[in-house]
Amino acid sequence: xxxxxxxxxxxxxxxxxxxxxxxxxxxxxxxxxxxxxxxxxxxxxxxxxxxxxxxxxxxxxxxxxxxxxxxxxxxxxxxxxxxxxxxxxxxxxxxxxxxxxxxxxxxxxxxxxxxxxxxxxxxxxxxxxxxxxxxxxxxxxxxxxxxxxxxxxxxxxxxxx
Numbered sequence: 001x002x003x004x005x006x007x008x009x010x011x012x013x014x015x016x017x018x019x020x021x022x023x024x025x026x027x028x029x030x031x032x033x034x035x036x037x038x039x040x041x042x043x044x045x046x047x048x049x050x051x052x053x054x055x056x057x058x059x060x061x062x063x064x065x066x067x068x069x070x071x072x073x074x075x076x077x078x079x080x081x082x083x084x085x086x087x088x089x090x091x092x093x094x095x096x097x098x099x100x101x102x103x104x105x106x107x108x109x110x111x112x113x114x115x116x117x118x119x120x121x122x123x124x125x126x127x128x129x130x131x132x133x134x135x136x137x138x139x140x141x142x143x144x145x146x147x148x149x150x151x152x153x154x155x156x157x158x159x160x161x
Contacts, residue, residue, distance in 0.1 A: 049119050050141040055149050057114025058156030059085070059142060061132045063122040064105075068161040071130035074101050076157075078139030079123060085142070085152050094155070101157040110158045117158070118145050132159065 061076060075086035083089070090100060102112040110117060120142060122132035134142070146152045 048121070048138055048141060050138075050145065052144065054116060054145075056116055056118040056145040056151060057149065058110075058112060058117040058151045058154075058158065059146075060110050060113050060117045060119045060158045060160060061122050061134065062119060062160045063125070063132050064160050066122055066125050066132070066161075067129055068103075068122075068125060068132065068159060069129040070103055071127075074157075074159065075127070075131045076139075076142070077126055077131050077133045079133055079136045080139070082139060084134065084139050085157060090153065090155065098155055100155050101159055103159050103161055105161055107160060110160070113156050113158045114151070117156075118142065118151075 059076075073087040076084045078084055087095065087100065102110070104110055118141070120134050120138040123135055124133045125131060126133055142152075151157075
């Protein structure tokens with residue numbers, strides 16, 4: 001029941017923002033399907049599903065089409081060069097036991113990000129294709145969402161490739 005309430009809140013927030021028009025409807029459908037444990041896809045009209053009132057459980061960085069390379073210590077950078085996620089922000093012992101992120105080529109296999117992940121699209125890659133770069137707005141949204149639940153410190157991060 002709680003998941004359905006969150007989905008409704010996300011849907012209402014996205015629809016109330018006029019600039020999200022048609023792509024927001026697809027994003028809302030994707031969020032609803034995800035909360036019900038069903039499969040979902042992200043289309044080329046991708047819009048981040050960030051809504052300030054939602055407590056996100058993890059982060060999914062969509063790097064499909066960018067030739068992402070796996071890294072032992074992945075870093076997510078903002079378009080302004082700021083490190084949003086990476087080993088410098090994490091507990092070494094925790095990362096040694098659990099790893100710092102998952103990589104998946106299947107959007108249905110993103111369990112590590114939890115039941116309500118924040119989705120962002122990588123704009124480009126740095127460091128020989130190992131560091132995804134997200135927009136400045138997505139970077140701010142990631143940090144704002146993480147401040148509520150701490151999913152970055154918990155390493156609930158998945159890179160789609």
